[in-house]
Amino acid sequence: MRTSAITRRQVMVAAAAREIRDGEVVFVGMRLPLLGFALARALHAPRAVGLFENGVIRSSPPAAPIITMGDPPNIAGALACTTLVDVMSHLQRGRVDVGFLGGAEVDRFGNLNTTWAEDRGRRIRLPGSGGAADIAALARRTVVLVHHERRRFPERVRYLTSPGFGTGRGWRETVGLVRGGPGRVITSLGVFGFDPESGEMVLESLHPGVTLEELRAETGWPVRAAPDLRETPGPTREELDAIRRFDPDGLWTG
Amino acid sequence: MTHVQKVMALGEAVSRHVRDGMVIAMGTGLESCIPFAAGHEIIRQGRRDLVLVGPISDILFDQLIGAGCVAKVIAAWVGNVGAGIAYNFRRAVEEGIPRPLAVEDHSNLTVALAVSAAAMGVPYLPARTALGTDIVRDHQRLREVTCPFTGERLLAVGALRPDLTILHAQRCDRHGNAHLWGNLGISLEAARAAETVLLTCEELVDDAIITGDPNRTLVPGFLVSAVAEVPFGSHPSPTQGYVNRDDRFYDEYHEETRARAGFLAWLDRMVLGTQGHAGYLSRLGEDRMARLRPRTPRPAAPVNYGF
Numbered sequence: 225m226r227t228s229a230i231t232r233r234q235v236m237v238a239a240a241a242r243e244i245r246d247g248e249v250v251f252v253g254m255r256l257p258l259l260g261f262a263l264a265r266a267l268h269a270p271r272a273v274g275l276f277e278n279g280v281i282r283s284s285p286p287a288a289p290i291i292t293m294g295d296p297p298n299i300a301g302a303l304a305c306t307t308l309v310d311v312m313s314h315l316q317r318g319r320v321d322v323g324f325l326g327g328a329e330v331d332r333f334g335n336l337n338t339t340w341a342e343d344r345g346r347r348i349r350l351p352g353s354g355g356a357a358d359i360a361a362l363a364r365r366t367v368v369l370v371h372h373e374r375r376r377f378p379e380r381v382r383y384l385t386s387p388g389f390g391t392g393r394g395w396r397e398t399v400g401l402v403r404g405g406p407g408r409v410i411t412s413l414g415v416f417g418f419d420p421e422s423g424e425m426v427l428e429s430l431h432p433g434v435t436l437e438e439l440r441a442e443t444g445w446p447v448r449a450a451p452d453l454r455e456t457p458g459p460t461r462e463e464l465d466a467i468r469r470f471d472p473d474g475l476w477t478g
Numbered sequence: 479m480t481h482v483q484k485v486m487a488l489g490e491a492v493s494r495h496v497r498d499g500m501v502i503a504m505g506t507g508l509e510s511c512i513p514f515a516a517g518h519e520i521i522r523q524g525r526r527d528l529v530l531v532g533p534i535s536d537i538l539f540d541q542l543i544g545a546g547c548v549a550k551v552i553a554a555w556v557g558n559v560g561a562g563i564a565y566n567f568r569r570a571v572e573e574g575i576p577r578p579l580a581v582e583d584h585s586n587l588t589v590a591l592a593v594s595a596a597a598m599g600v601p602y603l604p605a606r607t608a609l610g611t612d613i614v615r616d617h618q619r620l621r622e623v624t625c626p627f628t629g630e631r632l633l634a635v636g637a638l639r640p641d642l643t644i645l646h647a648q649r650c651d652r653h654g655n656a657h658l659w660g661n662l663g664i665s666l667e668a669a670r671a672a673e674t675v676l677l678t679c680e681e682l683v684d685d686a687i688i689t690g691d692p693n694r695t696l697v698p699g700f701l702v703s704a705v706a707e708v709p710f711g712s713h714p715s716p717t718q719g720y721v722n723r724d725d726r727f728y729d730e731y732h733e734e735t736r737a738r739a740g741f742l743a744w745l746d747r748m749v750l751g752t753q754g755h756a757g758y759l760s761r762l763g764e765d766r767m768a769r770l771r772p773r774t775p776r777p778a779a780p781v782n783y784g785f
Contacts, residue, residue: 276661277508277586278661278662278663279661279662279663280661291559291560291723291728292510292536292560292723293508293509294507294508294509294510294660294661294715294716294723295510295716296660296716296718296719296722296723296772300776307664307665307667308508308533308587308662308663309587309590309591309664309667312586312587312607315587316587316605339583339612347572348572349568349571349572350557350563351555351556351557351562351564351567352553352554352555352556352557352583353554353555353584353585353586353608354533354534354554354555354585354586355585355586355587357585357607357608357613358585358586358588358607358608361606361607361608361609361610361611362606362607383612384610384611385611385613387610387611395610396610399609399631400606400633401609401610402630
């Protein structure tokens with residue numbers, strides 16, 4: 225069966241790429257979102273521009289595989305190399321259409337925690353926000369990519385590092401955030417959107433081979449599924465070829 | 479004008495300019511040009527009670543924390559960019575090993591604006607970020623305020639002035655005028671904000687190289703007190719055009735420092751047991767260094783400053 229060769233991460237990357245529309249300004253991030261940006265540029269969004277928080281602005285994938293956004297192949301061939309405040313000013317000014325985020329925990333309203341976790345009753349200090357709180361606060365919309373397992377999907381994050389819809393729709397305006405909020409959460413099991421009324425995460429599609437029961441067992445609240453719950457479209461031949469071109473050794477999608 | 483000799487060996491630069499208890503900004507380029515060699519020298523000279531400032535430091539802050547040099551970190555992210563967790567940071571925060579560590583959490587933009595405010599000589603700058611998050615809760619440097627013009631709710635980010643900023647640059651002259659290229663992070667703001675700057679560079683060059691391309695002089699020498707020529711001074715982080723990132727080094731560090739004893743062995747082998755940066759490089763070995771040097775030059779087209 226041809227689909228047996230397709231990994232969940234390839235499904236995630238293809239779904240992430242489809243979130244980028246042509247001509248958009250994208251706050252990229254690393255790993256899967258970086259691949260998603262490369263894929264979108266190559267296939268359906270040739271005029272998308274990528275911003276990186278270290279100050280890099282580029283319109284093409286890095287010249288060679290990279291681990292961090294500061295790696296030399298991400299500088300060579302960039303449109304501009306500037307400062308953190310410079311690229312974050314574009315974000316605060318409202319010029320960034322979509323920002324990609326990850327997280328150790330994501331909750332029912334799309335809030336993210338990358339600061340404190342807990343394992344068997346013991347508190348674990350995680351690295352912290354980096355630029356995530358800024359992207360979550362200031363991008364016009366965000367897309368979250370996260371591995372789907374129960375400990376990462378609590379009903380409420382234990383520490384709110386990066387704002388989603390807080391306690392529900394209207395919360396962002398109340399605390400002073402002027403725009404934005406999560407548009408999609410792409411997990412290793414499915415894709416979620418957000419209820420326009422309540423701000424709650426709603427399951428829109430399940431990845432091929434995943435059941436609703438399986439996903440519910442890995443989620444810390446009773447998941448709402450959209451009435452027209454679908455199967456996430458797997459990567460097309462074209463998408464798969466591009467993923468393999470940008471990640472030839474399967475470092476991120478293997 | 480009296481000529482102050484700024485060029486000196488790294489060991490002397492650290493011994494003259496780094497004091498116990500100082501607030502020091504490092505790793506201001508984010509994942510590149512991190513002044514690891516200077517950080518290692520701070521460890522060798524046994525400085526204590528430092529307050530480290532940076533947006534993200536990759537594993538440099540983790541090493542200084544594990545070596546017992548640090549009382550407090552003011553940062554947006556402390557970890558190992560390739561592998562995620564930094565174990566010394568975790569041990570210090572969770573268990574007080576080797577000593578308790580205070581953490582002032584930020585986002586990248588709030589720490590950048592705190593340093594920018596100091597660079598501009600103002601007590602704070604307003605922002606729209608991080609509102610509603612647990613980062614700003616009970617924070618000594620982040621406060622919600624009302625805009626005097628629009629009445630909007632904003633975040634006031636209090637100024638943060640380092641005693642010292644340490645930068646690694648591609649090249650500079652004997653006065654400390656430095657050419658930097660590639661991503662800059664908060665390096666320029668951190669240089670302007672600090673009381674003074676200690677600069678390490680891949681190459682010390684003639685004054686005329688600097689004045690020949692003044693748009694590339696991003697740190698003027700009047701901010702700088704000490705200059706040390708330290709090739710591979712950012713290893714394992716990259717310096718564009720001189721050294722690529724040593725990805726394997728970060729993975730090995732991650733594995734070796736999982737337990738405290740492993741970190742101490744690492745520290746002894748790579749830092750305390752080396753007599754200085756030259757000793758560190760000989761531990762790396764010429765083969766490994768050769769593999770990290772850029773293979774394909776990509777020179778920019780020259781620009782014409784003629785008149």
